[in-house]
Amino acid sequence: MLLLALGSLAVRNISEIPQSDFGRGGLSHITIAGAVLHGMKEVEIWLQTFAPGSRTPIHRHSCEEVFVVLKGKGTLMLASSSHKYPGTPQVFQLYSNSTFSIHVNDPHQVLNTDEYEDLQMLVVISRPPVKVFIYEDWSMPHTAARLKFPYYWDQECLHEPKDEL
Amino acid sequence: MLLLALGSLAVRNISEIPQSDFGRGGLSHITIAGAVLHGMKEVEIWLQTFAPGSRTPIHRHSCEEVFVVLKGKGTLMLASSSHKYPGTPQVFQLYSNSTFSIHVNDPHQVLNTDEYEDLQMLVVISRPPVKVFIYEDWSMPHTAARLKFPYYWDQECLHEPKDEL
Ligand SMILES: [Zn+2]
Ligand SMILES: [Zn+2]
Numbered sequence: 383m384l385l386l387a388l389g390s391l392a393v394r395n396i397s398e399i400p401q402s403d404f405g406r407g408g409l410s411h412i413t414i415a416g417a418v419l420h421g422m423k424e425v426e427i428w429l430q431t432f433a434p435g436s437r438t439p440i441h442r443h444s445c446e447e448v449f450v451v452l453k454g455k456g457t458l459m460l461a462s463s464s465h466k467y468p469g470t471p472q473v474f475q476l477y478s479n480s481t482f483s484i485h486v487n488d489p490h491q492v493l494n495t496d497e498y499e500d501l502q503m504l505v506v507i508s509r510p511p512v513k514v515f516i517y518e519d520w521s522m523p524h525t526a527a528r529l530k531f532p533y534y535w536d537q538e539c540l541h542e543p544k545d546e547l
Numbered sequence: 548m549l550l551l552a553l554g555s556l557a558v559r560n561i562s563e564i565p566q567s568d569f570g571r572g573g574l575s576h577i578t579i580a581g582a583v584l585h586g587m588k589e590v591e592i593w594l595q596t597f598a599p600g601s602r603t604p605i606h607r608h609s610c611e612e613v614f615v616v617l618k619g620k621g622t623l624m625l626a627s628s629s630h631k632y633p634g635t636p637q638v639f640q641l642y643s644n645s646t647f648s649i650h651v652n653d654p655h656q657v658l659n660t661d662e663y664e665d666l667q668m669l670v671v672i673s674r675p676p677v678k679v680f681i682y683e684d685w686s687m688p689h690t691a692a693r694l695k696f697p698y699y700w701d702q703e704c705l706h707e708p709k710d711e712l
Contacts, residue, residue, distance in 0.1 A: 393623065393639045393647045396615070414646050415613045422648065424611045424673035425590050446589045448580045450561070450669065458558065474558045481579050482558045483587065504615065506671050508589035 396429065404534035408436025408494075411535050417510035418536045426510035428535075432456065432501040437493035440468070440517040442527065445509040447484040449492070451476050454501035456494045461520060463487040468520045476501070489517060489524075511536045561594065569699035573601025573659075576700050582675035583701045591675035593700075597621065597666040602658035605633070605682040607692065610674040612649040614657070616641050619666035621659045626685060628652040633685045641666070654682060654689075676701045 396414060403409045410431040413419050417426055432454075442463065449458075456476040461468030468489040474482065476492070484490050494501035515527035561579060568574045575596040578584050582591055597619075607628065614623075621641040626633030633654040639647065641657070649655050659666035680692035 393641060393645050395642075396644045396646055414615060415648050420648065422611060422613075425613060425671050427613055427615065427646075427671060446587060448587075448590060448592055450579060450592065476558060477560075479561045480558050481561055481592075483580050483585065504669065506590050506592060508673065 402535070404537075406436070406534070408433035413535055414504075416536075418532075422510055424508065424510075426507050426512070428505040428507075430503050430505055432492070432494040432503075434494055434496055434498060434500070438491055439514075440489060440491045440520060441514050442487050442489045442517075442524070443507070443512050443514050444486050445507050445512065446486060447508075448506045449476075449482050449484075450504040450506075451478055451480045452502045452504060453478055454494065454499045455496045456492060456501040458482060459491040459493070459520075460484070461489040463489065463524065467523045468517065471520055489520070489527075567700070569702075571601070571699070573598035578700055579669075581701075583697075587675055589673065589675075591672050591677070593670040593672075595668050595670055597657070597659035597668075599659055599661055599663060599665070603656055604679075605654060605656045605685060606679050607652050607654045607682075607689070608672070608677050608679050609651050610672050610677065611651060612673075613671045614641075614647050614649075615669040615671075616643055616645045617667045617669060618643055619659065619664045620661045621657060621666040623647060624656040624658070624685075625649070626654040628654065628689065632688045633682065636685055654685070654692075 396412065399412050401410045401412045404411055412429040414427040414429055415422050417423065458474040458476055459471035460474065461471040512533050513529065513531045514533050515529055517527045561577065564577050566575045566577045569576055577594040579592040579594055580587050582588065623639040623641055624636035625639065626636040677698050678694065678696045679698050680694055682692045
């Protein structure tokens with residue numbers, strides 16, 4: 383029993399954790415420590431790499447999120463949750479060895495705006511697994527944003543096995 | 548008001564965040580995103596570098612903790628909270644690009660056991676600011692572990708200014 387419990391805590395090699403784009407072109411996502419995969423209850427950590435030109439959707443989630451930029455350059459678009467819709471976002475430049483935090487429910491988007499270089503980031507969220515509300519554009523009302531849950535990287539582990547008919 | 552609120556979210560250069568050993572020889576600690584410094588409520592992230600031979604105390608805390616090893620080699624000593632005292636810890640080897648998670652209240656210690664190289668890690672905790680219970684050794688009862696709060700890196704910001712008499 384004790385050995386089994388400790389087994390889930392063992393040191394893991396990040397290079398051996400499977401990565402996938404989960405259907406989003408230009409993305410490489412690795413869950414370093416997650417709710418669905420590793421039983422985390424309060425924090426979750428991802429390693430994400432965005433190819434030039436790729437981006438997250440415009441989205442919000444009711445958790446804190448912190449980004450640590452390991453490599454590359456990019457852009458953060460950040461709006462507020464205090465009006466009926468996000469509105470014109472503030473624009474911030476991202477660079478290697480920079481960090482930024484997203485407050486609970488603030489709509490945001492992260493883009494690799496560089497022409498050549500990958501953008502690699504460690505992403506930390508609270509309250510896993512993440513529940514993402516997606517906006518089509520910055521003028522969509524908060525109430526119209528579409529819930530995507532489970533999110534792509536939590537889906538494969540949560541879905542029921544299908545019967546082969 | 549909106550601009551002020553967004554100011555606290557601005558992108559920060561990690562190289563420009565002050566580091567200190569906070570009185571612990573061989574440590575370099577940087578709070579990348581913290582409760583006391585940056586108003587985080589659910590997660591906190593540190594960048595810590597341990598010189599050869601340096602270590603954390605044996606300790607526990609009632610939060611989740613995830614380590615991502617960026618550079619170097621080290622050792623994790625990990626015990627359980629299910630007996631009266633930690634007892635002989637399990638020993639795990641740490642290496643660059645490895646990760647491990649500490650469950651709530653499990654006593655643990657991280658050591659740079661390499662002779663030459665620094666051990667550098669990103670550390671993520673939930674429920675900030677951290678409340679640390681320190682053990683003198685692995686046979687000290689959990690109830691005797693001494694609470695250190697605020698912890699060293701939160702102390703400078705929390706303490707009251709002293710009157711000069
Ligand atoms: Zn997000
Ligand atoms: Zn700890």
